[in-house]
Amino acid sequence: MHYLNIDDYRQRAKKKLPRGLFEFVHRGTEDELALRNNRAAFERLQLVPRTLVDVSGREAGVEIFGKRWSFPLAVAPTGAAGLMWYQGEVALAKAAAAAGIPFTVATGSLTSMERVAEEAGGNLWFQLYIWPDKRASYALVERAERAGYEALVVTMDTAVTSNREYNVRNGFTIPFRFSWKNILDVVRHPGWMLTVLARYMLTTGMPQYENYPAEMRSSITAQPMGKAMKKTDSLTWDDLKQLREIWPRTLIVKGILDPQDALAAMEAGADGIIVSNHGGRMLDCSIAPLHALPAIVQAVKGRVPVLLDGHIRRGSDIVKALALGATAVLAGRPTLYGVAVAGEQGARHVLKLLHEELLRVMGLVGRPKLSAIDASCLFSVDGHSGPSPRGNL
Ligand SMILES: Cc1cc2nc3c(=O)[nH]c(=O)nc-3n(C[C@H](O)[C@H](O)[C@H](O)COP(=O)(O)O)c2cc1C
Numbered sequence: 207m208h209y210l211n212i213d214d215y216r217q218r219a220k221k222k223l224p225r226g227l228f229e230f231v232h233r234g235t236e237d238e239l240a241l242r243n244n245r246a247a248f249e250r251l252q253l254v255p256r257t258l259v260d261v262s263g264r265e266a267g268v269e270i271f272g273k274r275w276s277f278p279l280a281v282a283p284t285g286a287a288g289l290m291w292y293q294g295e296v297a298l299a300k301a302a303a304a305a306g307i308p309f310t311v312a313t314g315s316l317t318s319m320e321r322v323a324e325e326a327g328g329n330l331w332f333q334l335y336i337w338p339d340k341r342a343s344y345a346l347v348e349r350a351e352r353a354g355y356e357a358l359v360v361t362m363d364t365a366v367t368s369n370r371e372y373n374v375r376n377g378f379t380i381p382f383r384f385s386w387k388n389i390l391d392v393v394r395h396p397g398w399m400l401t402v403l404a405r406y407m408l409t410t411g412m413p414q415y416e417n418y419p420a421e422m423r424s425s426i427t428a429q430p431m432g433k434a435m436k437k438t439d440s441l442t443w444d445d446l447k448q449l450r451e452i453w454p455r456t457l458i459v460k461g462i463l464d465p466q467d468a469l470a471a472m473e474a475g476a477d478g479i480i481v482s483n484h485g486g487r488m489l490d491c492s493i494a495p496l497h498a499l500p501a502i503v504q505a506v507k508g509r510v511p512v513l514l515d516g517h518i519r520r521g522s523d524i525v526k527a528l529a530l531g532a533t534a535v536l537a538g539r540p541t542l543y544g545v546a547v548a549g550e551q552g553a554r555h556v557l558k559l560l561h562e563e564l565l566r567v568m569g570l571v572g573r574p575k576l577s578a579i580d581a582s583c584l585f586s587v588d589g590h591s592g593p594s595p596r597g598n599l
Pocket of ligand 1: 230231232282283284285286312313314333361460482483484485486487515516517518536537538539540
């Protein structure tokens with residue numbers, strides 16, 4: 207493999223994918239402050255190694271929500287996965303199953319949740335956006351239960367649509383609309399055009415949102431979706447409580463950045479929380495999840511697992527999140543880059559890289575077990591202006 211890290215995959219994906227599609231995946235929103243802050247939060251933390259510790263038995267396996275994970279990472283839901291590779295969601299789910307970690311199928315998946323379950327198996331979670339038509343949303347929940355999904359991940363940070371100006375400039379919309387600009391963009395990327403777009407056209411037809419009920423389904427070349435398909439801006443905690451009543455398995459709330467919301471989610475019956483700003487794709491001035499994490503961990507007091515996502519790119523990032531109290535992390539773009547470059551094999555390699563990097567960092571910091579990773583391994587270069595060093599992060 208020529209790809210030694212996630213950024214190698216990102217750079218290759220940039221060349222392979224049409225620009226409009228790559229930017230849809232890679233970029234953030236507005237001035238991309240949140241995107242940069244997500245990364246900067248990791249970079250401002252340093253690790254303090256302990257020496258002469260026997261680290262020969264390094265092990266990153268962990269049990270979360272009653273399941274064994276080979277290391278504390280899950281694949282985050284990403285709506286566009288099926289555009290990275292022909293049936294990209296199946297490739298991603300197979301890669302996650304091979305790596306022994308959960309994969310989250312997005313509401314906006316281009317492969318149906320039933321098909322992912324049949325073809326890939328593994329530890330599958332289903333991510334839900336609650337539509338204004340609640341009955342349609344509940345029907346999705348019932349399908350997820352029937353298809354054997356282990357957890358429902360309810361995304362709560364999309365009350366209104368975010369402002370992605372580059373998408374407007376690129377003419378990139380989901381549903382996809384052809385303009386001269388994006389036709390040229392596609393033609394300039396013949397590999398993608400032939401192996402992804404043409405393959406869909408010759409088999410299942412133009413990709414569409416396969417999880418949507420037939421009456422709401424829309425080809426990605428169609429006009430923007432009707433009102434009923436939009437996310438709703440009137441959700442409250444009562445909606446989560448209602449979901450809790452109909453979903454019998456693990457319920458995870460995604461998009462929490464405030465300790466009060468973490469407590470409200472628990473009160474509504476959540477079994478887990480994902481501290482996330484949607485990978486810097488919603489509120490541009492959002493606090494970085496890593497900065498929000500300590501207060502949330504403190505509020506939750508170990509009653510439910512607290513997961514985090516947002517710019518996990520190295521094994522050291524996983525160690526830093528765990529040191530601040532996260533039970534595990536999720537990654538979105540890294541496996542999208544992997545699957546865009548080499549399908550299932552690419553995604554598998556990305557997960558292997560992260561797992562190996564995690565074990566290497568655990569060895570180098572002298573913490574051979576996850577349970578030994580705590581705030582004592584951290585030093586913040588921010589001094590008094592940021593989270594204070596050691597123990598109080
Ligand atoms: C292309 C793309 C599509 C996404 N689609 C969804 C989605 O449908 N539902 C959701 O809850 N989060 C979605 N996310 C957010 C991810 O689940 C996750 O929070 C984010 O990607 C984490 O940041 P990272 O990409 O830096 O790892 C998407 C992210 C990307 C990059």
